[in-house]
Amino acid sequence: MSISQQPKAASNVLQQQLQQAPPSGGLRYPSSKKTIYDRNLNRTRTSELSRASFAYLFIEMISYAQKRAPSVSDLEKRLNASGYPLGLKLLDLLIYREPPRSALRPTRILALLQFVHTTLWKHLFGRPADALELSNNSPAEYMITDNEPLVNAYISIPKEMSQLNCAAYVAGIIEGVCDGAGFVTESVTAHWAEGEDIWPGKTIFLIKFKPEVIEREGILKGGTS
Amino acid sequence: MLRKEQDRVVFTLLIINKAGGLIYNRAFDSSLAGLSSNDSLILAGTFHGVHAIARNLCPPSALPSSTLSSASSTSFTSNPSASASAPGTRATPATGIQVLETARFRLTCFQTVTGTKFLLFTSPEQPNVDAILRRVYELYADFVMKNPFYTTEMPVRCEKFDRGLVGFLVGAR
Numbered sequence: 274m275s276i277s278q279q280p281k282a283a284s285n286v287l288q289q290q291l292q293q294a295p296p297s298g299g300l301r302y303p304s305s306k307k308t309i310y311d312r313n314l315n316r317t318r319t320s321e322l323s324r325a326s327f328a329y330l331f332i333e334m335i336s337y338a339q340k341r342a343p344s345v346s347d348l349e350k351r352l353n354a355s356g357y358p359l360g361l362k363l364l365d366l367l368i369y370r371e372p373p374r375s376a377l378r379p380t381r382i383l384a385l386l387q388f389v390h391t392t393l394w395k396h397l398f399g400r401p402a403d404a405l406e407l408s409n410n411s412p413a414e415y416m417i418t419d420n421e422p423l424v425n426a427y428i429s430i431p432k433e434m435s436q437l438n439c440a441a442y443v444a445g446i447i448e449g450v451c452d453g454a455g456f457v458t459e460s461v462t463a464h465w466a467e468g469e470d471i472w473p474g475k476t477i478f479l480i481k482f483k484p485e486v487i488e489r490e491g492i493l494k495g496g497t498s
Numbered sequence: 499m500l501r502k503e504q505d506r507v508v509f510t511l512l513i514i515n516k517a518g519g520l521i522y523n524r525a526f527d528s529s530l531a532g533l534s535s536n537d538s539l540i541l542a543g544t545f546h547g548v549h550a551i552a553r554n555l556c557p558p559s560a561l562p563s564s565t566l567s568s569a570s571s572t573s574f575t576s577n578p579s580a581s582a583s584a585p586g587t588r589a590t591p592a593t594g595i596q597v598l599e600t601a602r603f604r605l606t607c608f609q610t611v612t613g614t615k616f617l618l619f620t621s622p623e624q625p626n627v628d629a630i631l632r633r634v635y636e637l638y639a640d641f642v643m644k645n646p647f648y649t650t651e652m653p654v655r656c657e658k659f660d661r662g663l664v665g666f667l668v669g670a671r
């Protein structure tokens with residue numbers, strides 16, 4: 274008796290839900306009818322999401338880019354481009370979320386790089402990046418190192434594409450943050466660190482600023498000291 | 499104690515896809531007489547067939563009594579598939595071969611819900627083979643299925659999967 278009633282009750286609930294959902298609805302609207310846009314911007318405690326769901330989403334992003342990319346460098350460029358708008362927005366969001374007194378826009382290169390190395394990394398991956406260095410080659414080049422990028426956690430690169438590093442997506446995010454803060458970059462690229470045995474997935478993000486940014490930094494330095 | 503530790507060995511892991519093709523073959527210990535890669539392919543295909551036959555060899559007594567009684571008591575106008583599909587009365591699916599044992603080794607088969615089969619050759623003394631297989635399946639789900647450069651049902655060539663397996667099966671010993 275009770276079994277025969279169950280499907281009926283279930284279909285009633287379903288009908289109610291269908292009637293309540295907006296016409297354009299579907300998966301876009303959660304059952305609580307609170308989308309991500311209805312939540313307070315400062316709510317960070319419940320913002321963690323499943324690693325597996327990110328992994329599957331990232332797979333689809335890579336295959337989407339791969340279908341349209343004729344070469345490895347083009348594929349990296351596409352991944353970079355998909356991370357770029359995220360960086361622009363994250364800069365605003367993360368500065369907004371800082372405590373009011375320390376919510377300052379980074380105006381010096383070091384402050385900006387510290388922001389990327391610590392605040393941005395903690396927000397995205399739950400820990401700061403592993404190293405921040407100035408390149409030996411040029412004063413305009415900085416390197417941020419991550420021993421085990423989360424985006425590459427499940428990815429094995431096939432031999433014929435060994436140069437590819439899918440952390441180019443993260444490089445795009447960094448580029449967005451730098452550009453959004455007014456530090457125009459030549460490029461931000463992700464490279465495999467060579468000769469690493471302990472951390473086979475070690476990745477170096479190479480940030481190249483444009484000469485005018487370095488020039489401005491020099492003037493600011495002269496003015497304050 | 500020491501001797502016992504040495505007896506516990508995981509020899510080989512084979513992964514067979516839905517169609518019976520061998521997609522992964524790796525030996526972890528050389529003490530099992532080596533199969534050539536061609537032999538492994540034949541073994542995979544043969545096992546796939548025998549497994550499928552074994553699934554269909556199901557004694558009627560193994561069927562749950564509720565479905566039997568309802569099928570016999572209702573008249574021929576009722577639809578037997580409707581009673582079978584009602585919640586709670588679904589028969590446990592036939593599993594096919596799970597373990598094959600000889601004096602020298604034991605073959606344990608783990609089939610996923612999607613039909614991929616993991617065959618693990620171990621020494622007969624090896625305990626907890628189920629737990630090992632579950633962990634291997636976990637590694638497969640992580641490093642093979644979440645790898646954007648892997649095409650499903652094709653041979654597995656994923657560096658991180660290899661490394662994870664060696665770390666788990668060789669390093670843990």
